[in-house]
Amino acid sequence: MTAFDEARAVRPGESLDAARIAAYLKANLPGLEGSVTVRQFHSGFSNLTYLIGIGETELVLRRPPFGRKAKTAHDMSREYRLLRALKPVFPHVPQPLAYCDDPAVMDAPFYVMERMRGVILRKELPESLVLDEPDAGRLCQRWVDVLGALHGLDYRACGLADLGNPDGYVARQVRGWSKRFRDARTDDVPDFERVMAWLAAGLPPDHPKPALIHNDYKFDNVILDPADLTRIIGVLDWEMATIGDPLMDLGASLGYWVEPHDSDELKLIRTLPTLSPGMLTRRQIVALYEEKTGATIENFAWYYCFGLFRLAVIAQQIYYRYFHGQTTDKRFAMLGLAVGILEKAAVRVIETGEY
Structure with a gap:
């Protein structure tokens, strides 16, 4: 296993037209010369990410997945615009280089950015x-x-005030994610009705200080400095970023955070190394966030429960594509099981108030 995220051969059914992409990039980015290679990063579950080599230059290309897509997801132009606005004020984002929505180049809009190695x-x-x-x-x-x-x-100063509407954000999120789950549900997973009802009944008020939120901030979306593994040099996968409640962002992040006292089932589906010795617990993370930001957080169990539910919806939307034969990626076969485990974890939060 390598410490670096390496691209591999493109998965069947997800190939790109290398010649068309190379012609577009050479016409729009100065200095590109040489033959083209296309490889794929296999780790993501949503938008597809490719490594484009042109001569000695390496670029990263992002495009929507093939098959059924959620109507408001996978907006490449929005993600590209966000990176352009953030780069001058937030050094942890890769440099965006080009955006294309020409169907003569690709069947879907895409954008290209610098490759950040780490x-x-x-x-x-x-x-x-x-x-x-x-x-x-x-x-x-x-x-x-x-x-x-x-x-x-200051997201307004960045020119991103219209990226999202913070008024009523939490209530919209509960309604929206509940609808997404019901729309994508297959008959082999729990219905989540108890969890959705509990979340709707306990809505916290709008946050007094809305913020630009990433909405998928976790270890496998950050890049570490190889010379100092405690230093974060990059943050990736901005497709769900918006203006909203920062505690929803923290709750979404900790929905992925599995720790030693969690159930064996939850440990089974973890995707991050948060069980490693020395990693902080969820409660320690929340306390540290309060210390760093000056926030006072009440009822974080609600936000954590929502984070678990939201993660289950994301998994179910992907599993739906596999269930209906719209993708051949074998990793997706286990996501139905993960949805059931997340439902049990969310119910435990409801019953105990613990996070």
Whole structure:
């Protein structure tokens, strides 16, 4: 296992027309010369990410998935615009280079950005990577620092005030994600009705200080400096970013955060190395976020429960595509099981108030 995120052969059914892409990029980005290669990063579950090589230059291309898509998801122009606005004020985003919606080039809109090389943490730490307990704790602290810095940006000054509507954000999220789950539900997963009813009945008020939120901030969406694994140099996958409640962002992040006292089932479906010695717990993360941002957080169990539910919806939307034969990616076959495990975890939060 390598510590770097390496591209591999393109999966069947997800190939691109290399010649057309190369012609477009050479016409729009100066200095590109040489033959083209196309490989794919296999780790993502939503938008597809490719490594485009042209001569000695490496670029990263993002496009929507093939098959059924949620109506408001996978907006490449929105993601590209966001990166362009953020790059001058938030150094952790890659440089966007080109956006294209010409069907003569590709069947879907796409954009191209610089490749940021570094370490990306996934379920297990690679054997070649040494992250001792003190460093794991420092990494968690810096992970919170970067999230707090994002939430502290003046999104109006960045020209992103129209990216989302913070008024009624929480209520819209509960309604919207509930509808998405019902629309994508297959008959082999729980119905989540108890969880959706509980979330709707306990809506917190609008946050007094809405913020630019990432909405999928987690270890495998950040890039670490190979020379200092506690330093975050990049944040990826901005497709769900918007203006909203920063505590919803924190809740979404901690929906992925599995720790030692969690159930064996929840540990089974973890995708991040948060069980590693020295990693902070969810409660410690929340306390650190309060310390870093000056926020006072009440009833975080609600936000955490929503984070688990939202993760289940994302998994179910992807599983729907596999269930109906719209993708051949074998990783998706287990997502129905994950949805059931997340439902049990959400019910436990409802019954205990613990996070």
